[in-house]
Amino acid sequence: MTLLHHHDRIEGDLVIEVAFTDVSLSLGDAAADDVRDEALRQVAEATMATPVLMHQVHGADAALVAGRDAGGPDTCDALYTSQPEVALLARAADCVPVLLADPDTGWIAAVHCGRPGLAAGVVPATIAAVRDAGGHPKVAWMGPHVCGACYEVPVQLQEQVGAIVPASRSTTSWGTPALDLGAGVRAQLAAAGITDVRVVDVCTREDPSWPSYRRDGAAATRFAGAIWSHP
Structure with missing residues (x-):
């Protein structure tokens, strides 16, 4: 089975x-079509669900996936659905993959949240979209991402993002201005009333077994957080 890392499940209807x-x-995005198609085939086999990717653009748009054959939109940074046997994928290589679920209704979401998405409020926007559709996310998972001690940014950028999400202000382990994307996401989840937050406590830059754009530049691949439901 392909999806073996930090697997979790919630049982309900x-x-x-x-x-x-x-x-x-x-x-x-840089992977050859046949390579990515094979990766998606393995994801489908592992989840017994139809995988849906998005073309991520560091924005705050959330798109509804209406059915198994609907596919993903051209560009967005979040997907949500109540359709069983659809695997929503949020890709990352330092950004925070955020997965959301409402066990009572079956609504799920996958969010790609980097620095621009944190400032733009992609996580709160996705929660609002799911609520508008009739779901009430109660559980969130945060996948591996660059930590606040490693994500150095210019002081002006730290001030800009910190003014919007104060919890994201950080300092690197070598004493320079930084942002803590994970802390920022946790603060946004808490503000939205989501307190069951399950964090994979791994820094992608520090752990070479995970892709990191900060560490490897353009050579970095991407992993994905996946969420799906079934009877």
Whole structure:
């Protein structure tokens, strides 16, 4: 089975499952079509669900996936659905993959949250979209991402993002201005009333077994957080 990393599940009328793809799978935009198709085939086999990718653009748009054959939109940074047997994927290589679930209704969401998405409020926007659709996310998972001690930024950028999300202000382990994306996301989840937050406590820059754009630049691949449901 491909999705073995940090697997979790919640049982209810529908079973909701969460996992993170094996980093040997190449899910980046730069991957050749046949390589990415094979990765998606393995994801489908592992989840027994139809995987849906998005073309992530560091914005705050959330798109509804209406059915198994609907596919993903051209560009967005969040997907949500109540359709069983659809695996929503949020890709990352330092950004925070955020997965959301309402076990009572079966609504799920996958969010790609980097620095621009944190400032733009992609996580709160997705929660609002799911609520407008009739779901009430109660559980969130945060996948591996760059930590606040490693994500150095210019002081002006720290001030800009920190003014919007104060919890994101940080300092690197070598004493320079930084942002803590994970702390910022946790603050936004708390403000939205989501207190069951399950964090994979791994820094992608520090752990070479995970892709990191900060560490590897353009050579970095992407892993994905996946969430899906089934009877």
